[in-house]
Every structure is written in structure tokens, then in C-alpha cells.
Amino acid sequence: MLRYRSFELRLLAASLIIIVVGVLWIIPMYSLLAGSLKSLAEVQGTPVLSPPARPSLEAVRKVSLELRDPIINTVLIVVPVALVSTLLGSAAAYAIYRRMDRVSDTIMILIAIATYIPYHAILVPLINLIKGLGLYDTLPGIALALLVYYTPMAALLMVIFISAIPRFYIEAAMVDGAGDGRIYRRVVLPLLGPGITSTMIFILIMTWNNFFIPLMLSRGYEKYITLKIFSYVGQSGTLYNEMFAASLIGSLPPLIIFLAMGRYFIKGLQAFGGGVKG
């Protein structure tokens, strides 16, 4: 009887905490939606938290036209970056996994340090490099900078995922006389499927949301979605409906990926944060 009551209390307390904190977590998303649907007439007088009296797509329509090009540019950058960095990272992870000695350990430690030192601190050299290549203010320039930074991160994540693969799969393939290229393509890559998806999705969301690198490597606001969203802060003044609509539309790709494939993003996040193996 006592056990039963403590069980009830425990769940009640947990639910209460989750409801209270959860409301705080929902309010910003709710405000974003509510604000995006307000018309010019309504946004001037109403507080952020009030629901739109007459939901209107006025702001969304206006903004989505302006966001079209930056979104296309961003897709052209982040999709190749996520694909290439994950692929290169998985190859590196394979090499490290196969070797597992002092050399590969040292390399992995160096990769990890490069991943976790804030990239903001190498801003000056990075811009010099991109300018030196004649790529300042171009999409390939932004893509290259992102690739330089996110490939070691992809390698690190892939090492974590690959270390969950039992070694006998590879040993069996070696006994069958398969070379490394073949083992990597035919044995490791298929087994790494979820790890690859997680790494790719994680990098896709991270690069889409990156602000600092495109800010430093381009002029104006048209080349990257986060820059474009940011530009509304200055120009829209107190008309938060357009700012919110731009934020909402610009957040849809990562949000949809997160909601549809959250499992993979969370796995990537856990690997990034060292929480859980594979």
C-alpha cells in the first residue's frame, strides 16, 4: 500500500515538473507560430503571446518570396557539405578502427581537439585562406570553410559509430580475401547505415543553422538563410510578424528533419556529446 502511494506521488511530481518546464519550452515555439500569422494591422498593437485574432498569411507570403534565393543557396551548400564530410569521415573512421594503435590513437585525439576547439577562434586565418583562394563572398567559399570544420567532426562521430561494429565481420571478410576498399564499401558502409544517417543529419542541421561562418565569409545577406533571417532584425523594426515569419520558414527544414528523423539527430548529438555508444 505504501509502495503504491509513493509510486503515485513520484509520477505526479515528475509530471508536474515536466508540465511546468515543458510550458516554458513550448512558449517560444508557440509565439513564433502566433506571430508569423499576424497581419500588419494586428502586429502593431498586440503582444507577442496573444494568438492572432484573424490569422493571415500576409507576412508569410511576403517573406517566403524574399527567402527563396537564400534558401536555395543554403541547400546548395549544406547538402554537399553533409554528404562529403560524412563520407570522408567514415573513410577516416574505418582507417582508425582498423589500426587501433598508438598512431591511430594520436590522430584521433588530434581530430577530437580540432573538433571541439571553437572555430570562432580561427576566424582570421580562415578568412585569409578563403580570400587567398579567391572564394570570398561565394557559395563554394562558405561550403569549403564548413567542410574544413565539419569533416573532422564527422570523422569523430563516425569513429564512435564504427567502434560498435563487431570486429569479426571485418575479420571474416579478410579471411575471404577482400581488400580494404572492398571491406569498407561492402561490409562496413552497410553496417554503418544508421551511423551515417545520424552523422549526416546532425551535420545537415548544424550547418543549416550556422551563422558565424557565412557572416564572416560573405557580404550582404543573400547567400545564407541565417544571414537573411538576421537581416530582418535590423530592417523590420517593431514589426515582429515578418521577423517571425522569416524565422519560421527558415527553421522549417531543420525542424522537419528533427521531427521526422529525430532519432538520428539525437544519436548524432549523443555521439557529439560522448553520451552513448553507437
Added chain:
Amino acid sequence: MYISNRVFLSFLLPVIVFSILLYYGILWNVYIATHDYSPLSKGENYIGFNGFKEVFSSSEFKGAFKRTIMWAGLLVVAGNTVGLLLAISIYQFESARMRNTLTTLFLYPLSLSLVVTGIIWRWLYDQYKGINVILDPVLGLNPSWLEGSNAFWSLVLTSIWVYAGFSAMIYLASFYNVDRSLVESAMIDGAGTLTILTRIVIPNSAQGFILSTIFLALFAIQMFDLPYSMLFLNPFTETMVMYIFSKFVSLYLYLASAAAIAVIAVSAVIVIPYALYGIRRWILRIA
């Protein structure tokens, strides 16, 4: 398992090249910081440590440094507290689906750009149109969230909103990692869930605490997007990375690089021990 050097290197080459570029960037900062790259000169003259002295004696950098370290401390304490509280609460639900749904709810801020987060909270903190609309009639509070030094605390609150879910996720992962047999034998001995949690699960989650602390601190050290998109370069919310940025924009590159080295040094204190011991032992489970 044997792998030939040639194959080893060819698989690793791109990652090695990019990593070398990153290290090269770190070293290049040393070169720029010791040469007079400024709007007036082109870096022909070696200036030794004068740039560092200038940075560390400027009250602007001291403020930015203090703010960044304070931010890291506050985010570590509050992020861990809220994260642990959430993790414990989520852990109370038996169903995996419920746990996943709740984890997703508290993690979604991490899928948003910090620029978007900055814009939303900038409005929630608006004195007349923001959350004060509720706080004022209910609690009689009408704070000016973003005015003067208040802005820093408000930004810290928002960063907790962003990262507490991350901490909760790490704690949950370490709860799940606790040996099932320990939990089961305690249950056979008649221990309740709360006892199991406080006596077995939480004490065995030290690793979760370490990881959560490391990453919350790292997130705080690189804080830029959030304060910049909320308040631009505001003297009350300037962080170390923002100091680098503002010196870069005004073309005082040697000051930007000297400050960058400070950021690298502060993060290295956290990152290097983690990379040396943590990754092998905690992640790859190699003794």
C-alpha cells in the same frame, strides 16, 4: 588488425588535411598576434607580446573575459540542475515512447538556429509586448529584461533554455547505461524506484555529469550568435568571441588574433583532457 600504411593514409588523407588546416589556423593566430596587423599598418613589424598585453589590459576584453567565464559557470550550474531534474522526471515514465517524446520536446531548441532563438526571445523579453504581459498582472513584475546589465542575465536564461535539454539527454543516456543487474537486485531487495534512483542510478551517472559539464562550458565559451542576434554588439553582453569579431571588423587583426588565442587556451583546458582521457575511456570503452 593489420592495415598497410598506404591504405591507412589514403583513407585518412582528407580528414588529416582538414585537421592540419585547423591547426595551421591556430598557429597562424600566433603569427598575426605578434605582428602589427591594424588599419594603419600591414603587419610588417614584429611586436612580440605587445598585442597580448594590449588585449589583457583593456577593460573591454577584461569585461568580455569575465562575462564569458561567468556565463560558462552559470550555464554549467543551471544547465546541469535543470538537465538532471528533467532527466530524473523523464526517467520516471516507463514507456519508451513517452520518454522519447519528452526528450524530443526538450531538445528541439538545439535544432533551431541560435539566430532564430535570439529573435524569438528578443521579443519575449520586450518590456511591453513580451512575457511581462503575463508577469505584470500575475506577479506584479515588470522587469526591463534587455536594459543595461539585465541583458546579460536574460541571455544566460535563454542559453539555459537552449542547452538544458542537451544536458538532460546526456544524463538520461548515462541512466540507461547503469548496469541492469544492479537495479534488478536492488528491486528484489525491495528498494523503491526513488531509492534505486538516488542510491544507484544517480551515483553511477558521474560520467554524465562530467560530459554535460564539459559541453555546457564549451557552448558558453563560443557564445556569439545568440547575443549578437538579440542585441548586436552591446557592451553589456560582449563575450570573448564577440570581442574577436569586433576587433576583426574594425581591422585590428592582431588584437582579434591575440583574443582568439585566449579563447583557444580557455577551451584547451577543457578539450585537451577530454580528448586525451575521455574519448578513449568513456566513449570507446577502451581501458
